[in-house]
Amino acid sequence: MKIEKFKDNGRYDSYMNLDEGWLDRRVFWEQAIYDREMEQIFARCWLFVAHESQIPNPGDFLTTYMGEDGVIVCRQKDNSVKVFLNSCPHRGNKVNFADAGNTRRFVCNYHGWGFGTDGALMGMHEEYCYDAGDIDKSQWGLKQVAKVGNYKGLVFATFDEAAPSLEDYLGDFRWYLDMLLDNEDGGTELIGGCIKSVIGANWKFGVENFIGDAYHAGWTHDSGTRAMNNGQPFPAIDMKSSYHASMNGHGWEFGTEGVGDLFLLGRPKVLEYYNKIRPKMAERLGEMRSKIFGSVASASIFPNVSFLPGISTFRQWMPKGPTQFELRTWVIVNKSMPDDIKNEITKGVMQTFGPGGAFEMDDGENWENCTQTNRGVVTRREKLHYRSGINRRIEHPELPGIVYQGQYNDANQRNMYQRWLDLMNAENWKDVPERYSPRLNGKETMGPKAGLKVA
Amino acid sequence: MNLEILKTIEQTLYREARLLDQERYKEWVGMLTDDIHYHMPGIENRYRRDKTEQVHDMTRMAFYDDNLEDLKKRLRRLETGTAWSEDPATRYTHLITNIEVVPTEKEDEMLVYSNFLAYRNRNEKDQDTLIGNREDIWRKTAEGYKLAKRMIILKQNVLLSKNLNVYL
Numbered sequence: 001m002k003i004e005k006f007k008d009n010g011r012y013d014s015y016m017n018l019d020e021g022w023l024d025r026r027v028f029w030e031q032a033i034y035d036r037e038m039e040q041i042f043a044r045c046w047l048f049v050a051h052e053s054q055i056p057n058p059g060d061f062l063t064t065y066m067g068e069d070g071v072i073v074c075r076q077k078d079n080s081v082k083v084f085l086n087s088c089p090h091r092g093n094k095v096n097f098a099d100a101g102n103t104r105r106f107v108c109n110y111h112g113w114g115f116g117t118d119g120a121l122m123g124m125h126e127e128y129c130y131d132a133g134d135i136d137k138s139q140w141g142l143k144q145v146a147k148v149g150n151y152k153g154l155v156f157a158t159f160d161e162a163a164p165s166l167e168d169y170l171g172d173f174r175w176y177l178d179m180l181l182d183n184e185d186g187g188t189e190l191i192g193g194c195i196k197s198v199i200g201a202n203w204k205f206g207v208e209n210f211i212g213d214a215y216h217a218g219w220t221h222d223s224g225t226r227a228m229n230n231g232q233p234f235p236a237i238d239m240k241s242s243y244h245a246s247m248n249g250h251g252w253e254f255g256t257e258g259v260g261d262l263f264l265l266g267r268p269k270v271l272e273y274y275n276k277i278r279p280k281m282a283e284r285l286g287e288m289r290s291k292i293f294g295s296v297a298s299a300s301i302f303p304n305v306s307f308l309p310g311i312s313t314f315r316q317w318m319p320k321g322p323t324q325f326e327l328r329t330w331v332i333v334n335k336s337m338p339d340d341i342k343n344e345i346t347k348g349v350m351q352t353f354g355p356g357g358a359f360e361m362d363d364g365e366n367w368e369n370c371t372q373t374n375r376g377v378v379t380r381r382e383k384l385h386y387r388s389g390i391n392r393r394i395e396h397p398e399l400p401g402i403v404y405q406g407q408y409n410d411a412n413q414r415n416m417y418q419r420w421l422d423l424m425n426a427e428n429w430k431d432v433p434e435r436y437s438p439r440l441n442g443k444e445t446m447g448p449k450a451g452l453k454v455a
Numbered sequence: 456m457n458l459e460i461l462k463t464i465e466q467t468l469y470r471e472a473r474l475l476d477q478e479r480y481k482e483w484v485g486m487l488t489d490d491i492h493y494h495m496p497g498i499e500n501r502y503r504r505d506k507t508e509q510v511h512d513m514t515r516m517a518f519y520d521d522n523l524e525d526l527k528k529r530l531r532r533l534e535t536g537t538a539w540s541e542d543p544a545t546r547y548t549h550l551i552t553n554i555e556v557v558p559t560e561k562e563d564e565m566l567v568y569s570n571f572l573a574y575r576n577r578n579e580k581d582q583d584t585l586i587g588n589r590e591d592i593w594r595k596t597a598e599g600y601k602l603a604k605r606m607i608i609l610k611q612n613v614l615l616s617k618n619l620n621v622y623l
Binding site: 097098099100101102191192193194195196197198199200220222223224226227228231266326329330331339342343346347350351354355356358360361362364365366368 | 496497499500501502505507509512514515516517518519520521525528529530531532533535536537538539540612613614615616617618619620
């Protein structure tokens with residue numbers, strides 16, 4: 001038997017064949033592939049770093065990670081947001097140890113180097129030890145990211161000056177994102193706090209689960225569904241009127257029945273609320289999007305943010321090595337909702353998709369074992385099957401992106417791994433191919449006419 | 456403090472821990488009052504000068520913020536027979552220590568402090584240990600003391616476990 005050794009030659013084509021519909025398991029296991037992901041994906045892509053509502057006032061900050069790089073996200077006096085490394089340029093010490101707060105400066109514990117809320121070096125303890133010419137303070141601030149962007153309240157940052165604009169990066173996925181971020185006047189906010197947990201799985205298993213895996217829900221979550229809804233089973237899926245849509249590696253799987261995810265939340269008042277605002281939603285977003293919102297659905301923004309529109313969990317999968325991620329979860333609500341609806345949603349999310357949630361508990365266990373079985377050298381040489389629905393691609397007059405019919409499908413997952421592969425192989429952004437025909441480049445994404453196919 | 460009350464409440468806490476170890480959840484629910492509030496807040500790392508109320512602000516995110524109906528809903532998952540990650544069963548041990556009983560303004564209610572160590576082990580070698588403080592209200596009823604309120608402070612920022620299939 002020929003033992004094929006893992007070799008990293010900078011080309012990853014041999015680790016998957018998405019036309020045939022399979023992946024090599026080593027993309028979920030090898031340290032060298034993970035290290036390359038940090039360089040090729042996390043050091044280049046636009047990454048979610050905050051929701052605006054988490055840092056409303058000047059001096060408000062939070063700390064998070066871009067890949068494994070710790071960063072501080074801070075609201076400026078002019079209301080803009082800056083993002084910089086949470087590491088002192090003197091000896092590298094971590095500068096800020098809080099999850100969030102408000103401050104006038106960041107001071108390093110080691111030698112008292114002090115930085116403004118914009119990250120600029122202001123001064124240091126016993127400054128007289130530096131003679132003239134020893135240090136140009138203007139050059140030794142906390143390292144800024146290359147670009148910061150905002151899409152309807154979600155703040156993203158990228159380390160790569162050459163990254164496309166955030167608008168181009170999200171592409172036509174903005175049409176879908178508007179259902180989450182702009183379904184009512186006033187936009188969204190995150191409920192206070194953040195629940196974090198550790199799962200011994202590869203980060204991509206979380207992302208791909210939310211990007212397209214409606215298929216697992218009826219089986220994995222049978223117990224959770226019945227628990228939350230008086231014994232009723234998972235809602236029936238209509239394979240004719242449900243879809244996968246993907247663009248630039250982002251993806252949204254959804255029905256068009258409008259109520260499935262709202263039912264799964266197990267909070268009838270929330271369903272009532274959305275049914276009440278649905279006609280207005282249709283005016284804002286069109287009939288189609290008002291029917292997609294609230295249906296059985298899940299979505300991911302490449303590379304590592306996911307959410308359930310309707311259930312309102314919003315989460316990020318923070319990679320911590322090839323076999324572990326930290327899951328950070330929030331609850332996203334419309335600002336204009338009455339407090340009791342916000343509270344109902346918060347409780348519903350906690351009971352379904354918190355670490356003690358009736359749904360979440362069965363997911364983590366699966367992803368850990370999907371990852372850990374690859375410890376076996378023979379096991380990890382085996383392929384994984386990703387071919388479901390491979391011939392169901394359609395052109396849809398109303399739905400932008402690469403669209404497949406039937407939400408039980410591996411299409412979004414295949415497209416996510418296509419983007420992964422494109423980025424892993426590409427030396428620069430110019431080499432990353434456009435895999436779909438955008439309808440909304442430079443165009444308004446709101447309104448009933450947005451996103452329609454133009455003949 | 457009347458030693459007999461102290462002993463009775465201690466024994467009640469130990470009995471509760473034994474029921475949880477043995478997954479005897481129906482009996483455990485029988486130890487809860489109809490108006491129970493079972494709360495475990497999520498607590499962020501904040502600087503000492505930051506006075507953000509993280510424990511008592513009920514609009515913030517939590518691991519548990521449950522009334523009796525909410526708890527029953529969660530427990531129903533185990534009765535479906537399809538809670539795959541609970542089969543084979545998790546092995547639990549709850550250790551309860553540092554019990555203090557303090558009278559309250561209400562004659563029938565006792566404020567009870569305690570610490571817990573909950574050990575979980577499942578499958579081949581999954582294991583974790585959850586440690587923290589509890590602040591309870593136990594109410595005297597015809598059926599003995601029942602739990603009316605529990606505030607759990609887990610001593611972790613990032614939950615160092617994949618889930619919380621456990622009651623503390």
